[in-house]
Amino acid sequence: MDSKARSLCLIALLAVLALPRGAAANGADLPPEVVLQGFARPEEDSLRLLVRIPLDLLASFGLPKRGPGFLDLARIDDKLKQVAAATARQIELREDGVPLVPVARKARISVLSDRSFMSYAAARARLDGPPLPAETDLFWNQGFFDAELEYPLRSSDAHLSVRMNVAPELGTRLKLRLEYLPVNGPARSYVFPGGSAWIALDPRWHEAAWLFLKAGFTSLLAIDRFAFLVCLIAPFRQFRSLLALLAMLAGLQALTLTASAEGALAGTGWLAPLFDASLAALILLLAIGNLAAPSLRRRWLISALVGALGGFGLGELLADASQFAGTHPFVSVLFFNLGVALNEVASLALAFAALRWLVDRALGPSLGVLVLSAVVGHQGWHWMLDRSHELRHALGHATASELASVALWLLPALLVGGAAWFLPQLRRSS
Numbered sequence: 001m002d003s004k005a006r007s008l009c010l011i012a013l014l015a016v017l018a019l020p021r022g023a024a025a026n027g028a029d030l031p032p033e034v035v036l037q038g039f040a041r042p043e044e045d046s047l048r049l050l051v052r053i054p055l056d057l058l059a060s061f062g063l064p065k066r067g068p069g070f071l072d073l074a075r076i077d078d079k080l081k082q083v084a085a086a087t088a089r090q091i092e093l094r095e096d097g098v099p100l101v102p103v104a105r106k107a108r109i110s111v112l113s114d115r116s117f118m119s120y121a122a123a124r125a126r127l128d129g130p131p132l133p134a135e136t137d138l139f140w141n142q143g144f145f146d147a148e149l150e151y152p153l154r155s156s157d158a159h160l161s162v163r164m165n166v167a168p169e170l171g172t173r174l175k176l177r178l179e180y181l182p183v184n185g186p187a188r189s190y191v192f193p194g195g196s197a198w199i200a201l202d203p204r205w206h207e208a209a210w211l212f213l214k215a216g217f218t219s220l221l222a223i224d225r226f227a228f229l230v231c232l233i234a235p236f237r238q239f240r241s242l243l244a245l246l247a248m249l250a251g252l253q254a255l256t257l258t259a260s261a262e263g264a265l266a267g268t269g270w271l272a273p274l275f276d277a278s279l280a281a282l283i284l285l286l287a288i289g290n291l292a293a294p295s296l297r298r299r300w301l302i303s304a305l306v307g308a309l310g311g312f313g314l315g316e317l318l319a320d321a322s323q324f325a326g327t328h329p330f331v332s333v334l335f336f337n338l339g340v341a342l343n344e345v346a347s348l349a350l351a352f353a354a355l356r357w358l359v360d361r362a363l364g365p366s367l368g369v370l371v372l373s374a375v376v377g378h379q380g381w382h383w384m385l386d387r388s389h390e391l392r393h394a395l396g397h398a399t400a401s402e403l404a405s406v407a408l409w410l411l412p413a414l415l416v417g418g419a420a421w422f423l424p425q426l427r428r429s430s
Contacts, residue, residue, distance in 0.1 A: 034174045039120040041181040047151040050123045051087060056141035057167060058083055065140055074134040080107040084147045090166040093151055095158040100151040110144040120181060157183060161198045170194050190323050199324055208328040209335040216339020219317050224279055224383060227376050230351050231286040234369050235294040239352055245303050246348050252307035252413050254337045259409060260315020268402045270394035271312035277391040278309055280383035287377025290369050301417030308413035314340060
């Protein structure tokens with residue numbers, strides 16, 4: 001294949017990747033969130049797990065029915081044993097890394113108005129009590145399945161971990177709200193997303209560090225962030241200068257990330273739309289700048305703003321994950337920020353290597369930057385249009401005090417970005 005044909009193939013590939021989101025979306029509505037409830041309580045030589053599952057999650061079990069769709073409670077016991085056994089397999093527990101084999105003790109059907117899972121004592125009383133009368137008219141998807149599972153333990157102070165794999169096809173739309181009642185210490189409440197990996201109920205410091213390092217690293221796996229990075233560095237060849245730029249971005253991001261996670265901007269629900277729309281606009285701005293006279297000085301200010309704004313959204317992720325930090329909040333914040341920084345360095349190295357091949361070898365410096373900036377800028381334009389509607393709607397609920405708080409946290413970014421104009425001229429590509 002000659003160089004002209006190869007160039008046309010690369011241009012076509014980039015154009016396909018830059019299709020607007022609506023072109024590939026199927027428009028299907030997601031099902032509503034499905035929430036399971038549970039209590040886990042260690043005792044002398046066992047752990048007792050009480051769990052409640054909405055009946056509409058059990059359609060595949062073929063629970064016996066009568067009439068227009070009522071559950072046939074007189075013939076349901078065998079099926080309930082099957083459901084309890086499946087639940088025991090899909091909510092897994094480990095003691096010091098050793099899988100626990102549960103025994104299903106009790107299973108009940110409860111009506112939709114039953115509120116016994118508001119507390120452990122009430123849930124235990126419901127499971128110890130009699131089943132619903134056989135003549136109860138209860139539609140197959142309008143109630144709950146309740147079960148009591150017992151896991152043998154070697155010690156009541158066991159180090160326990162949980163993994164939930166109920167209905168994996170639902171992904172994170174399914175959640176387990178679990179209250180852990182340790183023998184010594186206060187109760188802890190968790191929300192486990194569907195398909196979650198092993199998570200310690202009372203993590204040691206190195207477990208918290210590893211969990212938050214992974215969470216921080218994966219939090220930046222988004223196509224728009226990578227597109228911004230590509231547009232930011234495309235015209236430049238000095239990796240060390242780009243690394244310094246990224247270090248500044250990461251530092252400001254860590255500042256707002258930690259502040260947001262600690263509640264400095266609590267209740268400000270429009271920060272994520274603000275970042276998404278701003279990122280799309282800056283991608284477009286960078287793409288246009290790449291066609292003229294790109295300068296690292298101007299990109300210093302742009303990177304400072306993206307770092308500060310990006311930290312707000314990441315702070316929400318860290319706040320959501322803080323429930324799994326146990327008694328190690330400082331470790332969780334430190335390693336989450338470290339994971340974010342490692343992702344950014346890895347992304348920079350990957351983007352730099354890919355761009356040098358594309359720009360220097362495949363298309364040539366001038367054509368490569370031109371094509372890449374045109375394609376990514378086109379995508380940024382569509383992102384900006386899509387996200388501006390959501391941002392306008394979100395800002396309609398913003399208060400003056402919220403706007404002032406956000407502006408205050410953006411001040412360091414403006415100062416650091418503005419300081420670049422007093423630095424010596426930074427090296428750039430020709």
